[in-house]
Amino acid sequence: MRKLKVKTLAANRLKKGYKALEEYDFKTMEDVAQGEFVEITDQNNNFIGKGYIGEEDRTVGWILTTNKDEPIDSNFYDRHFRMAQNARTAYYADKSTNAFRLFNASGDGIGGITIDYYDGFYIFSWFNKGLYDYREQIYQAFKVAIPDFKGIVEKIRFKNAEIQSRHVAGATPPEPLLIKENGIQYATYINEGWMTGIFLDQRNVRRRLMEEWGTGKTVLNTFSYTGAFSVAAAMGGAVKTVNIDAARRSKAKTIEQFEVNGLNPDDHEIRVIDVFDYLDYAKKHQLKFDIIILDPPTFARTKKRTFSVEKDYVGLVQEALEILADNGLLIASSNTWKLSRDDFYQMINEAFDKEEVDAYLLEEYGLPEDFKINEQYPESDYLKVMVLEKTS
Incomplete structure (x- = not known):
């Protein structure tokens, strides 16, 4: 070596x-x-x-x-997979949730790979070609350590990869694969590209929307993707949600998420439109929302504009505050490792100061426990969610 x-x-x-x-x-x-x-x-x-x-x-x-005498071989991978599974015994036993992260890269001891569990199916995400070259040995070790899988699918996320997604072993996941989270069903698509239809790291925020925040409220869900936040709020008694995303695929996916839970999508608004265009529309029509969710991608491009969290989040919060009802909740989220928790909080405060709006930090969320982090590698703790209540 x-x-x-x-x-x-x-x-x-x-x-x-x-x-x-x-x-x-x-x-x-x-x-x-x-x-x-x-x-x-x-x-x-x-x-x-x-x-x-x-x-x-x-x-x-x-x-x-850091053990000079420890070989990096099949036994090494086997041992790490078993330790990860043992650490998540409670998730396997949870009858209300059957989708979670089994293995979280360096947090579980092997940087460059994550493994998610979707109702018996395991999704391997590979982040560099170096480790991917050893996939056969790693898959074999996984099959020995955790043999009771329904199927294995891989997502290849490094540059210049020939494919994004591929079935590896066992059964092919059905389309859609209905998973449960906090008792709510979500339609996921395991065989399509990198995205599955839900971001598992926001589980705890969706739980709060269902259990407490959403009751009797109107909700604006920006960058809504497949509407998972809105479904959670609706299942918790929200009277209406408005779902805004510039991607055309989002509308059909969001309709499906409502329908698999027995909710009528006609009771909600699902619009394919640039988020900033909708915020402008809402201001002109003097709309107000009890809850506004801001969970944008780190970087996005539409025909009209590009969006970067680092450059544009302050402006996004400012726009949202103009249509947030008094005593309303702003759920501000970022998933980029480039921003520290303090930097992100400072950006939010800057937006409130510019709009001369008072608020207090009601709750704060990071990654759920199954997304195990390496305490010495702060970049692994990437998720920041801050829930602020606007004071009248």
Whole structure:
């Protein structure tokens, strides 16, 4: 196994438990190949850890073990899969929810891969080609560790991959696959591209919409995707939801989500329109909403404009505040690792200050427990959800 030296600052960071290898950690990457297993040392040749090279958006590889004598083989993967499953026993036993994250990359010890559970089907998401080159060995270890799967599907999320999604083993998931979350059904599509129709990391927010916030309220769900937030609110007694998304596919998907729960989609508004155009429309027509949900993608482009959370979120919040009812709730969410919790909160406060609106932070959410994070790798704790109540 080749030895690679890292710079002093990188060595200090890695010794504290940081697992990601970044290009500037090294004076040179020499001719290291994707997928190559390497031994990482400091400038004095002191052992730090063993891992592999695999390029992602911001990393070039991952530390897998700090035990010099531990082999990275089938037993290594088997052991990590078993530990992950044991840590999520309560999720397997939950009769009201049958979709969750089984394995969360570096949080569970193997950066570059996540595994989601959808009612007996497992979805592997691969984030770099380096680890993906070992997929056969990893799949075999998984089948030994967790043999009672219905089927396995993979999502290939790294650049220049020939495909996005592929069936790997067992049965092919039905279309749609109806999963349960907090007793609510959601139609998911496991065999289509990267997206399945629901973001599992927002489970706790949807629970609160169903159990408490939504009762008797009007809800504006921007960047609504398949309307999962709205379905949760409606199941909790919301009188009306308005679902806004620029993607044409969103309307049919949202209608389906209401229908699989016995809700009449005609009682709700589902519009294919740019979010900012709708906010402008709502202001002109003096519409007001009790709850407004702002959960945009990190970056989006429509025919009219591009949206970036870092550049445009303050303006988005400002626009939303103009149509938020007094004592209404603003649910502000971001899933980019580029913004810290404090930076995101500061952006929200900036928008409130500019609009001269008072509010207090009612509740705050991060990743649910099944999305295990690496405490020494703050970028893994990417989700930030802040619920603010507008004071009259």
